Amino acid sequence: MNKLQYTRENLADTLRRHGINPTHQRIEIAHALFSRQAHLSADQVMAIVNEKHSETSKATVYNTLNLFRQKKLVREVIVDPSKVFYDPNMEPHYHIYNLESGELTDIDASSVRISGLPQLPGGVVAEGMDVVIRVRPESDNNS
Amino acid sequence: MNKLQYTRENLADTLRRHGINPTHQRIEIAHALFSRQAHLSADQVMAIVNEKHSETSKATVYNTLNLFRQKKLVREVIVDPSKVFYDPNMEPHYHIYNLESGELTDIDASSVRISGLPQLPGGVVAEGMDVVIRVRPESDNNS
């Protein structure tokens, strides 16, 4: 499925293919997301990118993640009311969200069949569908 | 479907049935949500409850909405990264979210059929499933 290594060179090409000028900061942010194939918050991206030596500002992290989203290089996952997650997996897929741990897991969409959705109201076009299964550890009476 | 009027008296009974002590503030907050049958943010609830004369603090609005959620009187809808919506409709249903206007519309779940979802990982139990169709006005190249 993932044919190529996430080297800086390959990532720069990917950025160019998405119409994004591949700067040093942008490549590092892309590397953080793609090499891990994980759902990361802006804060987590910031920490990863600056762990060796500080080199990318908060403003740039937010600017870049929004740019990536606009250019459809990553998608946003809105499940935690306190922060957005960024997902480098653009294949159609759904999520399991553990309310206790905050852990976010992918569900492959190819096996899932959804039918009976109504017509959309006029004048709008669907941009995507999010499916989130909220789960809790067994026998947990809280929150 | 909604057999009874949302009078303060009936709402007080509903609160009691959910194990919630029906105080003046809690009844007003319930009334804001149920009489409108709308998806409201904490801020909107606050504005409605205080529009005649200020009588409910921000802390109480947040406390009460969280209490209602715990007691399963309302549900949270997480679609806007900047705020949570509270939904008095506890019937299984899904949502259409207009990314441009922020408008949130219900989709009746009874006609929707979802199959092929994988087994949940062990040790967790599903608390619910959220389905959100993100839409945009036709021919809108932005955001």
Add this chain to the structure above:
DNA sequence: GATGAAAATTAGACAGAGTCCAATTCCTAC
């Protein structure tokens, strides 16, 4: 009706995510 304890409410300080802006730095084309 007074008394006291538990429950609820409150103002305002606080925290964290995300945005904005003006100043600086970086790239690229000449």
Add this chain to the structure above:
DNA sequence: GTAGGAATTGGACTCTGTCTAATTTTCATC
């Protein structure tokens, strides 16, 4: 190497939501 547009930066700012200690309300018991 110069000019100009693009990108980055620190830090102030906004907004949603939480926390806390003080006050008010509720309610059972005398």
